[in-house]
Amino acid sequence: MTVDWGRGGPDLLVAVDRDAGPLRTQIQDQLRAAIRDQRLGAGERLPSTRRLAELLEVARGTVVDVYEQLLAEGYLESTVGSGTRVAAIGSSGGSARRAPVVVSAPSSPRPVDFEYGIPDLRSVPLSDWSWAVSKATQTLPTAALGDEDLAGSRNLREVVTAYHRRVRAGWATAEDAIIVSGFRQGLAFALATLARQGIPRIALEDPGPRDHALIARRAGLEAVPVPVDDHGLDVGRLRRSGARAVLLTPAHQCPTGVVLGPSRRRDLIAWADEVDGVILEDDYDAEFRYDRQPVGSLQGLNPARVIALGSVSKTLAPTIRLGWVFAPPRFAAGIVEEKRLSSRGAPGLDQEALALLMETGRFDRHLRRVREIYRTRRDLLAAEVEHAFGPGRLRGLAAGCHALLHLPDGSSERGVAAAAETMGVRVNPLSHYRFVTEDGRAAPLGFPPALVLGFGNVDEQQLRRGIRILARAAERHAGPARERE
Ligand SMILES: Cc1ncc(COP(=O)(O)O)c(C=O)c1O
Structure with a gap:
């Protein structure tokens, strides 16, 4: 008997499920x-x-x-x-x-997950990573198996410093670099350091990354919201907030996708000088800009006032859990001390492996490859959104792995997201990223109703289907929105 290796019949010999492991x-x-x-x-x-x-x-x-x-x-x-x-x-x-x-x-369509922040997991360069870990394991001197240098592997600090200068137009030396287990850990250490140095309040973008207010409060700081508009953080409102520290995503705002405008960048730096303040720069995805060169790191503009935080969660994979902090000397020792007390260090072999990936050019090669994947997806997303929703609805830079879909006026963001979920599409409304006060209140956002579309881990077929389903869900919830969610 011969097997029919064609398509489409009911008796499956091999069916792959892209969400079910390797x-x-x-x-x-x-x-x-x-x-x-x-x-x-x-x-x-x-x-x-x-x-x-x-x-x-x-x-x-x-x-x-x-x-x-x-x-x-x-x-x-x-x-x-x-x-x-x-x-x-x-x-x-x-x-x-x-x-x-x-x-x-597979016969039933796979669900589409537009969750924010996930890079293309099928493109993670696992064979390069396994080469690098194996090489690091073979070459690490015995003495290095003891405790690491408190600021992190010297090799990796030098490599990420060179990278920050070359790719992000930063201005730092390896002495300013501290290796951490991802951005969030670096943020927690930096905020704890600010609190200990008598900076009691931090301003955060509204809308902004989900957990930043919680992380700030846990570090002992008061968190206050500052609105974001089409040019990024409103520096005038920051001035009136009374904060001396601010955390922001200037190269590609999370979640609105805008860039901090040039005059705002200058104004922000001037504000920091005026109030003897500090700017925490969340530099999480600037490697991915598709229409032009990314704007350089704020840290390069004023290294004495900016703590820049980077991570490989977007460029490689969140599970690698490695990142770095470039801090001015007055904060660096405090951050290293937080690191020592909380975790003693970051995984040493992985740090050496990351240094090897970066210095051998494998990291850059991977970036070139995934940049093309995301560029293609972003272009397709723009075309599909225009087709299904009309022109001008997709907002945010041609950058990163997320964009904003402006819904028709009067739509209910949550209604659309809930309806889409019943049709197999997961997406977050923009209101999900609103600043929430300690007692659970949130002020209305100055944005029209919108959805945040993470497209990093959504293949082209899913993307097309997902946008068509969102359009159907939006039609159902096009009536006057109830109170803004
Ligand atoms: C706004 C923002 N900042 C930082 C990060 C990186 O955080 P971590 O390194 O802790 O995964 C992400 C996620 O990749 C992010 O979306």
Whole structure:
């Protein structure tokens, strides 16, 4: 009996689910099971790796790995000229009646998740990472297996400093750099340091990243909101806030996607000098700008007043949990002390691995690759939104992995998001990012109703379907909004 390796039938031999873990393992397990229970009989010829990769819409290398593994395990055999066939295993091989089987893409559509902030997880350069960890493990001097330098690996500090200067137009030396386990940890250490140095209040963007007010309060600071408009943080309102510290996302505001305008940048620096203040720059995704060069780091404009915080959560993957802080000398020692007391250090081998990735050019190569993926997705998103919602609805820079979708006036953001969820699309309303006071109140935002679309981890097919569903959900909730959520 011959297997029909075509598409679309009900009997699935191999079906991949992109949300259910590594594709290689899924395909391997299903083929192995099909051979074991004789849905694939001895002698059956498998499609070429290229053909199966096309049918399953996966990378050819994934299928090559699967075949190699099953060849090694004895489930498959390969002879020159006759391709890859199922090997005879056990006594009953080939005798049982088998139903015709087909390969098909999964029949029910995968949910679409426009969650903010997730990079393309299928593009994480795992083989480069595993090379780097292995190399770091082989080359780390024995003495370095003890406690790390309190500020972090010297190698990595030098490498990220060079990167910050080269890519972000920053102005720092390795002495200013402290390695941390991601941006959030660096932020917590920096805020605790401000609190200990008598800076009791911090201004935060409204709307802004979700947990920043909570992190600030936990560090012992009072958090106050400052509105964001189309040019970024309103520096006039910052002046009136009475704060001497501010935390912001100047290169690409989270979540509105705007850039801090040039006069606001200058004004912000002037404000910091006037109040003897400090600016915390969350520099989380500036590597990804598709229409022009990204604006440089604020830290380069005034290194004495800016604490810049970077991370590889967007560029590589959130799970790597590494980031850095560039701090003026008056704060650096305090931040290092917070680090020492809370965690003693960041994982040393991973720091060396990241340094290796960066200094060998693998990190830049990866950035070039994913930048093209995101640029294509952002272009497609703009086209789909224009088609479904009309012109001018997609807002925010052509940058990063998120954009703002302005809904028709009077729409209910939450209504649209809830309706979309019932149709398999997850998305956050802009109000999700509003500043919330300690007693749970939130002032209305000065933005029209909008949704925040994270497109980093949404492939093109999902993106098209997701936008069409959002348009249907928006039609249902186009009436006058109830009170602004
Ligand atoms: C606004 C913002 N800042 C910083 C980060 C990075 O945080 P972390 O390094 O803790 O993952 C993210 C997420 O990637 C983010 O969206």
